[in-house]
Amino acid sequence: MNTFGSNFKVEIFGESHGPAIGVVVDGVKAGIPLSKDDFMEDILRRKSGAKGTTPRIEADEPEILSGVFEGHTTGVPIAIIFRNTNTKSADYKEFLDVPRPGHADWTASVKWHGMNDPRGGGHFSGRLTLPLVAAGVIAKKQCGFSFNAGLVEIGGETDKSKWDALLEETAKEGDSIGGIVECKVDGVPAGHGEPFFDSVESLISHAVFSIPGVRGIEFGDGFAAARLHGSEHNDTLPFKEKNGAGGVNGGISNGTPIVFRVAFKPTSSISKPQNTLNVKTGETVELKIKGRHDVCFALRTPVIVEAAAAIVLADLA
Numbered sequence: 001m002n003t004f005g006s007n008f009k010v011e012i013f014g015e016s017h018g019p020a021i022g023v024v025v026d027g028v029k030a031g032i033p034l035s036k037d038d039f040m041e042d043i044l045r046r047k048s049g050a051k052g053t054t055p056r057i058e059a060d061e062p063e064i065l066s067g068v069f070e071g072h073t074t075g076v077p078i079a080i081i082f083r084n085t086n087t088k089s090a091d092y093k094e095f096l097d098v099p100r101p102g103h104a105d106w107t108a109s110v111k112w113h114g115m116n117d118p119r120g121g122g123h124f125s126g127r128l129t130l131p132l133v134a135a136g137v138i139a140k141k142q143c144g145f146s147f148n149a150g151l152v153e154i155g156g157e158t159d160k161s162k163w164d165a166l167l168e169e170t171a172k173e174g175d176s177i178g179g180i181v182e183c184k185v186d187g188v189p190a191g192h193g194e195p196f197f198d199s200v201e202s203l204i205s206h207a208v209f210s211i212p213g214v215r216g217i218e219f220g221d222g223f224a225a226a227r228l229h230g231s232e233h234n235d236t237l238p239f240k241e242k243n244g245a246g247g248v249n250g251g252i253s254n255g256t257p258i259v260f261r262v263a264f265k266p267t268s269s270i271s272k273p274q275n276t277l278n279v280k281t282g283e284t285v286e287l288k289i290k291g292r293h294d295v296c297f298a299l300r301t302p303v304i305v306e307a308a309a310a311i312v313l314a315d316l317a
Contacts, residue, residue, distance in 0.1 A: 004207060007314040008142065010135045014081075016120030016127045022081035023131035025067070025138050027315075030075030032141050034068050036061070039080075039137050045303040046133050058127075062134055073138075082132050084127075097280045098287055102268030105298070126212045126297055129304045136307020138315035147310055149183035149302035152261070176267035178215075179298030183260055183305045186225070186311065188247065190255035192316045199251025200258065203316070208262055213297060216263035220246025223248050223284045262303040262305050264298040 003011045007027050014021030036170035039062045043253050047060060067078030093117050097113055104124040108116040116122055140147060140195070152158060155177030170177050183216040193200035204215050225233045234242045239256045247258035269289045276287045 002262050004210065005232065005311065005315040008311065009138060010132075010139075010311055012131050013115045013130070014126055014128065015099055015122045016125035017084060017122075018117065020081040020083050021128055021131055022079065023135050024077050024079045025135050026077040027285045028067065028073050028075065028138055029142060030073055031126045032073040033071060034064075034073050034138065034141065035071055036064065038141070042133050042137050042303050042307070043130070045132065048300065057160075058082070064101075064221055073142060075128060078138060080131065082130055082134075096117070098199075098276055098278050098285060100268060100287065101274050101276050101287060102265075105237075109279075121212075124212060126294075126300075129211060129301075129307075130209070132301055132311075133307045136303075136310045139307070139310035143314040143317045145188050145313055146186040146317075147183065148186070149181055149309075151298060151302060152180050153173040154179035154296050154298060166300040167295050174271035176270050177296045177298075178213075178264050178266040178293070178295055179301075181262045181298065181302050181305050183262070183302070183309055184312065185247070185258040185309055188253045188255070188258055188313060190253055192253040192313070193248065193251050195251045199253065200248045200253055200312075200316070201246075201260075203312045204258075204260065204309055207312050208260075208305060210260075211234075211301065211304050211308060213267075214262055215265045216262055219248060219258075219260045220244045220248075222246075222261060237283045259307070260309075262301075264301055267294045267297050 002013060006028065007024040011024045013023070043060050043062070063081045063083070064080060065077075067074055067076050078231055095105050099109070105118060108122065108124060121125065128224065143145070148211060149165040154163055155170065157163065157166055166177070193262050201219050208217050221228060221233055226245065233245050235242060235256075239254060243256050243259055245254065246260055247254060247256045270293070271288055273288045275284055278285050
């Protein structure tokens with residue numbers, strides 16, 4: 001299913017090379033100031049064109065179809081679309097028979113009996129994160145919390161002064177690299193979330209894993225907690241000195257900032273030759289992917305991570 005949430009519901013639709021992509025957001029309070037301009041800051045943070053990102057440039061202008069009247073939300077579902085205008089679908093014809101390593105070409109074809117749209121990755125494309133960002137803008141306004149995400153590592157390198165050189169070197173090799181994003185949410189009061197299946201961590205993880213290319217998530221001390229003593233990991237009350245739990249105890253927010261990190265894989269589409277299977281002939285073939293792709297798509301993901309967290313917290317709030 002393409003719908004997430006119980007009280008604040010988000011539904012994503014469209015394909016990368018279809019006429020448009022979009023989102024429907026239900027459960028939005030009436031009277032929230034909202035206009036096209038409110039979306040642009042976060043949309044620009046996700047936009048391509050910078051070093052290490054795809055040269056595919058789209059206008060990314062939101063068209064609000066419903067749920068807003070005279071600059072304020074009305075309380076009915078908000079529908080927003082983004083037109084696709086800069087597509088090169090011919091680059092993707094061969095992938096029907098020769099699926100790309102690391103992509104959903106083959107699994108989507110199996111699931112939908114070959115009826116899926118493969119152009120640009122179809123419904124699995126990172127382009128579908130644009131409507132997710134739009135939903136995040138609305139969610140941030142509704143919940144009122146403060147979200148701040150940023151890259152802390154790319155290609156295993158934490159020194160940001162070395163990132164440009166690393167991106168250039170990787171691009172020359174026809175390869176790609178991944179990255180890690182850290183997100184901090186301030187202003188969440190204690191008491192949000194449920195134990196077990198609807199814990200704050202469970203729901204944020206659920207939403208974050210909807211972002212294409214996510215391979216892992218950790219809260220607070222994360223995996224490092226497995227190497228600590230209890231005296232080192234525990235957050236003593238009142239919460240002041242550290243945040244080993246990442247702002248959550250027993251699945252419920254404890255009033256301190258919610259802190260988590262997300263690992264993104266390297267971009268799967270690379271020009272470096274790879275082996276794959278021709279599903280029609282059954283032969284192993286060499287594939288060199290054409291097209292316009294990010295060297296490190298993680299560069300564009302901090303705002304997407306914020307959006308996923310905002311959608312969850314708007315739903316809980």
